[in-house]
Amino acid sequence: MLxxxxxxxxxDLDLQRQKRALEIRRKMLxxxxxxxxxxxxxxxxxxxxxxxxILTGRGEEVIETARRYYPAEIERLESSIAVLVAEGxxxxxxxxxxxxxxxxxxxxxxSMDVKIRIKEHGELKSIEEKLRQSSS
Numbered sequence: 001m002l003x004x005x006x007x008x009x010x011x012d013l014d015l016q017r018q019k020r021a022l023e024i025r026r027k028m029l030x031x032x033x034x035x036x037x038x039x040x041x042x043x044x045x046x047x048x049x050x051x052x053x054i055l056t057g058r059g060e061e062v063i064e065t066a067r068r069y070y071p072a073e074i075e076r077l078e079s080s081i082a083v084l085v086a087e088g089x090x091x092x093x094x095x096x097x098x099x100x101x102x103x104x105x106x107x108x109x110x111s112m113d114v115k116i117r118i119k120e121h122g123e124l125k126s127i128e129e130k131l132r133q134s135s136s
Contacts, residue, residue, distance in 0.1 A: 047075075047082035054085060059097030062112065066103055069110040077106075 052060055053081045067074040084090035100112065125133075 056093040
């Protein structure tokens, strides 16, 4: 009889351990599920947004001007650059000058709006304003 009572106690302990292990597994699975949901709820950024984050200087102006001339090509280029950034193969800032030179090498020729200004006495003046002042 004593033997039977000891067996019942050990089986009760085993059952409690199993229940506890199941509880822990269930909690782990729920926490993993929540992490997955949090990752899934983060809005995915568009290729254009990813590219704009790494552009510096006049980079945004260059890409928008190029988009006016070559919309389909720039769309493909943005998605390719975004993939490279996501994979970590392209890092660091891209200046407007570098982007412009790269687009020219690809055969995408376009002109940028150029404004030449002269700084005189802490004030920026266009060439037209400078010539008017010098002629008066």
